[in-house]
Amino acid sequence: MTIPIALVGVGKIARDQHLPTIAASPHFHLAGVVSRHADDLDVPAAATIAALKEQVPDLAAVSLCTPPMGRAALIGEALHLGLHVMVEKPPAATISEAERFAGMARAAGQGLYLTWHSRAASGVEPLRQWLSGKAIRRIAIEWMEDVRVWHPGQEWIWEPGIGVFDPGINALSILTHLLASPAEVREAVLRYPADRAAPIAATLALASDAAAEIAVDFSFDQRGPQTWTIAVETDAGHAMLRDGGGRLFVDDAEVAVPEGTEYGRLYARFAEVVAQGAIDADLAPFRLVADAHLIGRRETVAPFRWND
Incomplete structure (x- = not known):
């Protein structure tokens, strides 16, 4: 059985990488999107994570593909709803914001994966x-x-x-x-x-x-x-x-x-994070920036x- 996941934000990176990777994934299936620009996708869509969760009660995880500003609110909403969270890089707009995420996930008892896709090349x-x-x-x-x-x-x-x-x-x-x-x-x-x-x-x-x-x-x-x-x-x-x-x-x-793709490896790792309720949240690249x-x-x- 595959894990029902939603994309939050359906811009260029989501369409170029996340959507085809999820479609080919043995671990996940796309259960919905949080976006106002995804009318072409044959899945439920909503303006907020909470609204989508109401439409898709078995939703288990989200992958955040929005710009980095305001990520804390989105992660907090997802964790409050009992969802595991995967985050596109960079993880946030500031180090101080990003440093909160692991503690938030730990307190909620949910998995968190701050991704660095080039590491999976x-x-x-x-x-x-x-x-x-x-x-x-x-x-x-x-x-x-x-x-x-x-x-x-x-x-x-x-x-x-x-x-x-x-x-x-x-x-x-x-x-x-x-x-x-x-x-x-x-x-x-x-x-x-x-x-x-x-x-x-x-x-x-x-x-x-x-x-x-x-x-x-x-x-x-x-x-x-x-x-x-x-x-x-x-x-x-x-x-x-x-x-x-x-x-x-x-x-x-x-x-x-x-063989394989960067994003294929990311989603395989996220499947492990979900199964273990793990936290994979390295911020070393962000600190150098x-x-x-x-x-x-x-x-x-x-x-x-x-x-x-």
Whole structure:
């Protein structure tokens, strides 16, 4: 028997990733949506989680695909109704808000999963295993994509604290999963369009007991081919993740990685969370983003235009 789940928010990420993944999932079936923009879906729809629960009494879980602002209220509503909760990244608008979620779930006795989808890319776990026992000398991250392609016309992406860190936090989620010790931000330069409240590019210098030098370059204005790479130099060879972690190269030779999709693995993990009533709520990537804003030097660049 599959778990009845509802999507809260049916925007681009829900349609591109969550809906097809749930449709193919052996663990879940879509029992409804909380959205005003899902008339094309053949499931119950409501304006609130509580209203949907009335329509679908056996609803057991929700997956939040809304923008990060206001997540505490949605999570609180779902937990109060006895639902397990899965959350799209980033988990909230602020660290203080996100830090409440685990305690809320624990008090309610429900499962909570704050997801980092790039950690579930096919090459990430094989690279983590390859790094075991090796001394990391340097890590170089280049994570560059075009906001016009991935968030067309979505003005919420330019809310303070988001911008280029919407994709950039994906790279940081992989980094914090690979490292055996926590990372910290030593320097940061954040480049803000003159007419926007969030950066369109960032350069970071990080360090960790597990890697003395970590260089990070983010852009949200990449034209043409998109770049998502993490290169690692060790005392026993080098490796690179490409295509957002989907492909792994060791000493310049591509190696086989497990089949499957990022979101397929996320929903498989959420099924475990539901079965165990577990809490999986790592905030390490989010803390690095917050630290980058705290110590980052601001530079102003040309205004942003959607149609440039």
